[in-house]
Amino acid sequence: MNFAELITKKKKGLSLNQAEIEYLIKGFISNEIKDYQMSAIAMAIYFQGMDAKETSFLTGEMIKSGKTYDLKGVTGFKADKHSTGGVGDKTSLIYAPLVASFGIKVAKLSGRGLGQTGGTIDKLESCPGWTGEISEAKFEEIVNKVGMSIISQSQDIVPADKKMYALRDVTGTVDSIPLIASSIMSKKLAIAGNGIILDVKMGSGAFMNTVDEATKLAQAMVEIGKNHHRNIAAMITDMDKPLGREIGNANEVREAYETLQGNGPADLNELTEEAVGITLLQAGIFKTLAEAKEAVREKIKNKVAAPILKQFVEAQGGDFSVIENFEKSFKVKNTIEIKADKSGYIRYIDTNKLGYLAMQIGAGRATKEESIDFAAGITLNKVSGEKVLAGDVVMTLKTNKAVSGEFTNQGKLTFEIVDKAFVEPVIIKVISDLDLK
Ligand code: URA
Numbered sequence: 001m002n003f004a005e006l007i008t009k010k011k012k013g014l015s016l017n018q019a020e021i022e023y024l025i026k027g028f029i030s031n032e033i034k035d036y037q038m039s040a041i042a043m044a045i046y047f048q049g050m051d052a053k054e055t056s057f058l059t060g061e062m063i064k065s066g067k068t069y070d071l072k073g074v075t076g077f078k079a080d081k082h083s084t085g086g087v088g089d090k091t092s093l094i095y096a097p098l099v100a101s102f103g104i105k106v107a108k109l110s111g112r113g114l115g116q117t118g119g120t121i122d123k124l125e126s127c128p129g130w131t132g133e134i135s136e137a138k139f140e141e142i143v144n145k146v147g148m149s150i151i152s153q154s155q156d157i158v159p160a161d162k163k164m165y166a167l168r169d170v171t172g173t174v175d176s177i178p179l180i181a182s183s184i185m186s187k188k189l190a191i192a193g194n195g196i197i198l199d200v201k202m203g204s205g206a207f208m209n210t211v212d213e214a215t216k217l218a219q220a221m222v223e224i225g226k227n228h229h230r231n232i233a234a235m236i237t238d239m240d241k242p243l244g245r246e247i248g249n250a251n252e253v254r255e256a257y258e259t260l261q262g263n264g265p266a267d268l269n270e271l272t273e274e275a276v277g278i279t280l281l282q283a284g285i286f287k288t289l290a291e292a293k294e295a296v297r298e299k300i301k302n303k304v305a306a307p308i309l310k311q312f313v314e315a316q317g318g319d320f321s322v323i324e325n326f327e328k329s330f331k332v333k334n335t336i337e338i339k340a341d342k343s344g345y346i347r348y349i350d351t352n353k354l355g356y357l358a359m360q361i362g363a364g365r366a367t368k369e370e371s372i373d374f375a376a377g378i379t380l381n382k383v384s385g386e387k388v389l390a391g392d393v394v395m396t397l398k399t400n401k402a403v404s405g406e407f408t409n410q411g412k413l414t415f416e417i418v419d420k421a422f423v424e425p426v427i428i429k430v431i432s433d434l435d436l437k
Contacts, residue, residue, distance in 0.1 A: 003027070003037050010044035018057045025061040025160050035167055042164070042173040050178035055220060056227035058178070062186035065160035071107055071192040073140040077283040078105045081275055082188050083199040084207055084217075085117040087355040088242035088380075091199065092120050092150070093256035094264070094272045095279075097308035100147025101299050104283050107143045108150045109157065109191055113364050113372075116205065116355025118252065121152050122364075126250035126330075126374035130318025142315045147308060149316070158186045180207070181220035189228050195282035196225055196232040197275045202428065203240030205351025211236060211428055218431050231282040233432035235274060238424060241348040241384040244268045247355070248363040248377020248398075250330045254323050260306040265383065267426045273297065274427055281434050289436045330375035336397040336407055340388040344417035348384045354414040361399035361407060373400055378411075385422055 001023045010016060016024070024041065027033035050058065071078060081095050096106040110132065113119035121132045132152035134142075142149040155162070161183050168174045188196060198221055201207070202214035218234035225232030244265045246255040259268050277292035286292035299305050313320045322329035340346075348354065358364055362376030379396045382388050394415060397407055430436060 003033060007037070007040050007044060010041055010048055013048040015051055015054050016057075021054065021057040022061050025058070025065060028163065029065050029160055038164070038167055039171045039173070042168055042171060042176070042179065045178060046173045046176040049176075052220070052223040052227070055178045055182055056224050059182040059186045059189065059224050060228070062158050062160040062182060063190050066158045066190065067154070067156040069107070069136060069139070069191040071140060071143075073137075074105055074107060074143050076103065076105050077195065078107055078193040079195040079197075079279045079283065080106065080108055080188065080191070080193045081197045081199065081279070082184065084184065084201050086201045086239045086243055087116060087118070087205040087351045087358070088244045088247045088252065089118065089201075090123060090244065090246075090252040090256045091268065091271055091275065093123065093253060093309060094259050094268065095275050096148040096150070097260055097305040097312070098272065098276045098296060098299055099279050100308050101305040102280060102283075102285055102295075103147070104279065104285075105143050106148040107139065107191060107193070108148070109153045109187065110150050111153045114368065115364070115366065116352055116359060118247070118249065118358075118364065120150060122372055123249045123252050124150065124313065124318065126253055127313050127318030127320055127322055130313055130316050132316070134316060142312065146312045146315050148312050150312070153187060157190050161186055177216050177220050181217060181224055185221050185224040185228075189225070189230070194231055195279055196230050197278050197282075198222070198232070198234035199271070199275065200234055200236050201239035202236055203238055203351065204349070205242065205355055206239035215429070215431070222431055233278050233282070233430060233434060235271075235278075235430050236428045237271060238426050238428055239351055241424070242351050242354055242380065243271065243426075245380045245383060246377060247358045247380070249372060249374045250323065250326065251377040251379065254326045257306060257309055257323055260300065260309060261303045262300050267383070269300070270426050274430070278430070278432065278434065278436070281436075332375050332398040333400050334398075334403050336399070336403060336411075337393045338395045338397070338408055338411040340382075340390055340392045340394050340417055342417055343389045344387075344419050345421050346382045346384060346386050346388055346394060346415050347418050347422070348415050350414045353410060354378065357397070357407065357410045357414070360410070361397050362401055376400060384424060387421070388417060
């Protein structure tokens, strides 16, 4: 095959066939295809796009570049959830135990946080001893026994994506829908499963800034999932405001645990009920979404899924008592309160900045090498839409770093106070073949 011809074909907006895409990925991995050639084709894809078939072939070839999990030893319906990443997003830690409480299995690969977004693996590591690096046999054993397990996305899963992403990052080709969709879905589909619910975030704290862009990405990912024989749906959800009241690590695990016991914030409840509800429909456990969501609310009311989160953490070596004794376990040197300078209703306007602030006070890392302070974090005393009086505390920063006026200045830039009450839904739309009435 002549690589220059492939570039020309894509440059003219023609579709590449499976054999051509196989050649592209195999050649890139073996270094037969050089970075400059791959950059040229990535740019051609950026401008010309890819149709659903091409995107699915690309995803399939990327998956074949690395390790996959067949989960042959796991019995029953296997469900998974993926979020494109947000600030304060601890939904997976609520979703998985709830789904498991219905007898559905959740075997999940998760990543670490970088920059303004947190990562599930970092959050769980706030329980001393917990590890996401366990053998495949142990992973399957825990999924069968507890109903859920989460492991770290290792280096050997989809190495083609790692290599391509590094190149896209420096060639202005990250924000191409087929390239993002195949990158995300290749890592999702590397693990066997039946149902997938995607949470595509949109807004200031997300990768996609508009509903239109988020919808296109969600549709591309749903098509890939269907072509790989998954029962898949996607929610487009609002990341113009952070999710829940806690941003950090240990404090997010605690908020997830509290939510499982009926003490969660409204937005987190709404999102989780929808995600779990859709999974229950995919698994055929309920006929309508209304019935499924009612059953989820019942599980939360009866607190039956909270012990599953604890059992899972302990099964992977973690000490969950630190979450149960949170105040004693996660002390910080400094607490900074940011107050309202007038009365009105809080509206968060820069979730991205809030995520970076959490990182700066120790809860995240700017580079992969940095370590995380599990006790550092932000508590939103007031969430979007909540009423405040002048002088009320809007948010509390907890940090072991030296207090800096800059932290307060940054925090104040993340919200405004408006005169009129407002309500903003978390779920903007759902893309699914299911009847969601
Ligand atoms: N996340 C991914 O995993 N890949 C992308 O291309 C963008 C976001």
